[in-house]
Every structure is written in C-alpha cells, then in structure tokens.
Amino acid sequence: MSESSFKVRGSATAGFLSRTAFRTLVGALAFLGSCILLISTRWGIGTYPDSVVYIGVARSIFEGSGVRFFNDASQFVPITQYPPLYPSVMAAFGIMGLDPLTGSRWISALLFAGNAILVAHMVYHETLSRGASLTAAFFSLSSFPMVYIHSMALSEPMFIFLVFLGFSFLGLYLQGLSPWMIYLSALTIGLSCLTRYVGIAFLLTGTVAIFLP
Numbered sequence: 001m002s003e004s005s006f007k008v009r010g011s012a013t014a015g016f017l018s019r020t021a022f023r024t025l026v027g028a029l030a031f032l033g034s035c036i037l038l039i040s041t042r043w044g045i046g047t048y049p050d051s052v053v054y055i056g057v058a059r060s061i062f063e064g065s066g067v068r069f070f071n072d073a074s075q076f077v078p079i080t081q082y083p084p085l086y087p088s089v090m091a092a093f094g095i096m097g098l099d100p101l102t103g104s105r106w107i108s109a110l111l112f113a114g115n116a117i118l119v120a121h122m123v124y125h126e127t128l129s130r131g132a133s134l135t136a137a138f139f140s141l142s143s144f145p146m147v148y149i150h151s152m153a154l155s156e157p158m159f160i161f162l163v164f165l166g167f168s169f170l171g172l173y174l175q176g177l178s179p180w181m182i183y184l185s186a187l188t189i190g191l192s193c194l195t196r197y198v199g200i201a202f203l204l205t206g207t208v209a210i211f212l213p
Contacts, residue, residue: 026116026137029134030112031113033113035109037151038106040151041105041108041151044101045101045104045153047153050082053069053079054154054155055087055153058087058100058103058104059100061084061087062094083155083193083194083195083197085158085195086155086158087100089107093106093107108151108157111158111160112141112146112150115157116141118164119140120133120134120140122167156196159196159199162188162191162192162195163192163199166186170182170185189203
C-alpha cells in the first residue's frame with residue numbers, strides 16, 4: 001500500500017473524533033500517565049550512578065560553585081564529561097525551594113507527559129489517524145523502557161523530548177509551513193547536545209534532511 005493511500009485511509013478514520021476531542025484525549029492520557037508516575041515515585045525517584053553526579057552538579061550550580069563535582073581523587077573539580085543542561089534545570093527548582101533530587105522527579109513527570117504528546121503528534125502527522133496517535137501515546141506511556149528512564153534521575157527523558165521536538169519543527173519546516181521552524185529545530189537539537197553529547201549526531205541528520213531533494 002502506498003504512503004498516499006495510507007494517509008487517505010487515516011484521514012477517513014480521523015472523522016470518528018473531532019479535533020477538540022482528540023486533543024483532549026491525548027492531553028488527558030498524558031496527564032494521567034504523569035500523575036501515575038508521580039504517585040509511583042512518591043517515596044523518591046530512582047537513582048543510577050550517573051544520577052549521583054547529576055544531583056551533585058545541580059546542587060553545586062545552585063550554590064554558585066559552577067558545574068563541579070568530586071572526581072575519583074575526591075577533589076571538587078569542574079565536570080566536562082557530563083553535559084550541563086539537565087543538572088542546570090534541576091538546579092532551577094532550587095529557586096522554588098526544592099532540592100534537585102525532588103526537582104528531577106517533577107522534570108521526569110512533565111517530560112513523561114510531553115514525550116507522549118509529541119509521539120501522538122508525530123504519528124498523526126504521518127498517518128492522519130487519530131486512533132493510531134492515541135494508541136502510540138498509550139504505548140509511549142506504558143512501555144517498560146519509557147517508564148524506566150522516566151522513573152530515574154537521568155537525562156534521557158529530556159534528551160528524547162528535545163530530539164522529538166526538534167524533528168517535529170524540522171518536519172513543519174520541510175512542509176513549507178514557516179521558515180522560522182528551522183531556527184526552532186536548530187535551537188532544540190542544539191539543546192539536546194547540551195543534554196547528551198550524542199545529540200551531535202542529530203545535528204548531522206537534520207543537515208542531511210534539509211539538503212536532500
């Protein structure tokens with residue numbers, strides 16, 4: 001079946017739900033998933049060896065000591081092997097009186113909902129099927145790998161969100177909807193590099209996508 005015929009079928013199934021009802025359902029599903037994650041982590045978000053570094057760096061940033069942590073020699077030194085964006089966002093929660101460890105729990109809950117919404121958006125953009133979009137959002141919220149990384153103080157949820165958002169903007173630019181979308185895409189993909197250095201690969205991918213006929 002060709003892509004065009006698949007989209008025609010998808011557009012036909014879109015009529016079962018109005019646009020408002022579809023957006024409400026996606027938002028409600030994402031909100032429910034976020035609430036369940038908050039409830040399941042009410043005793044604290046999970047930690048991993050990298051989480052200890054992120055939390056320590058976030059506390060250092062909030063205290064005004066910069067991106068620093070203890071190295072293997074127990075010296076308080078600048079950290080270069082961990083990108084700074086995720087601990088910086090964690091540190092920002094200190095303004096509201098929250099410890100970075102608590103802040104990471106709220107970051108994960110918000111990104112859990114945000115990633116599900118972006119998945120629904122991308123699936124609908126490709127299939128024009130609201131049923132497929134809702135199903136994709138549900139699987140995004142219920143798949144073990146997504147639940148696991150969002151229940152830990154790790155940078156992966158933020159990285160996934162920024163990459164999804166960046167390529168969503170890129171898709172809108174390639175459709176010719178707005179020339180400003182390419183700047184938003186570059187910004188979010190650039191931020192993904194400050195979350196995880198592997199984001200540099202997506203900079204190259206986006207460049208290839210722009211110049212391909």
